[in-house]
Amino acid sequence: MTHARTARSTSAQGSADESEPPTLLYVIKQIDLALRSRLDEILRPAGITATQYTALSVLERHVGLTSAQLARTSSVTAQSMADLVTALQDAALVKRHRDAADRRRLVLSLTAKGRRVLVKYRPKVDELEAEMVGALSDRQRGELRRGLLSCRTSLDVGPPV
Amino acid sequence: MTHARTARSTSAQGSADESEPPTLLYVIKQIDLALRSRLDEILRPAGITATQYTALSVLERHVGLTSAQLARTSSVTAQSMADLVTALQDAALVKRHRDAADRRRLVLSLTAKGRRVLVKYRPKVDELEAEMVGALSDRQRGELRRGLLSCRTSLDVGPPV
DNA sequence: CTGATATCAGGTGAACTGAAATCA
């Protein structure tokens, strides 16, 4: 899990050239790492990681997904996602069942316990998102969302299919 | 390193409820993973990872940083960042030197080799960013940048200090 | 003495590659 929550303040030094703006890639990375740190902290009592929570919430919204589909929407290999799903299964948060129509597929579904975890932690996760966009107006939030969705599409990923 | 570049297309099934919009946290995670996959692919010939390239580029812009400062701007622990820096040092991309003024600090600097790697790969990395925002107008790109910078600040991270 | 930096030691989750089995 994570702690990291380092108190950004303290010492000085290290240049401050500001001149050229940071790249978007860098800022996105910083935000992602900060979110990971905060999410792991929130989810610690649940015994799951940020990555696992994210997978759970995708499965909640999109019924009938397989591990391979989940892997595509996350730009990771099928093997990586299989590991993650196995961990969730071992924690009794999801189940796999063979698809009768296409016997290669193992369809995923949440267990009652998986659903309880989501219900319990969603409020705090939503608060974190609210904190993140707290300094933006409603219009700016809309622009941000549209911008991010456009980036996602341009990078050739999208919602689970 | 990564491959992942899975051809999002193929099979169907898995719901398509679209109804409720995805959370920003989720979309940012998707973008981050897609970028990581693409960056690792770009950087493979250099023998460095996306994370390592990012650290290098931060060190280029901000002279006189220590590993601890770098850790704060990345929301990771000092130990994690020390590992990363050691890898960069072993690859002869950065050097550490004791700060005479404050003998606890080990200031980082790029080697000539580190600089060469940045010069060589920056064009392709910039292309990736351009591809990501390719569907947005100039105005929308500005809004996106401002939105992301605001998120970063609200999450209590910022440019290296 | 407190707080910051760095390092040592040990651990885990989350990725990867390669190979193989099953099935459409």
Next chain:
DNA sequence: CTGATTTCAGTTAACCTGATATCA
């Protein structure tokens, strides 16, 4: 036969915690 899904086996990078030494 080709292609998709899954699984097995082994590896690595990137995080973490805890403890310790140095120094401002």
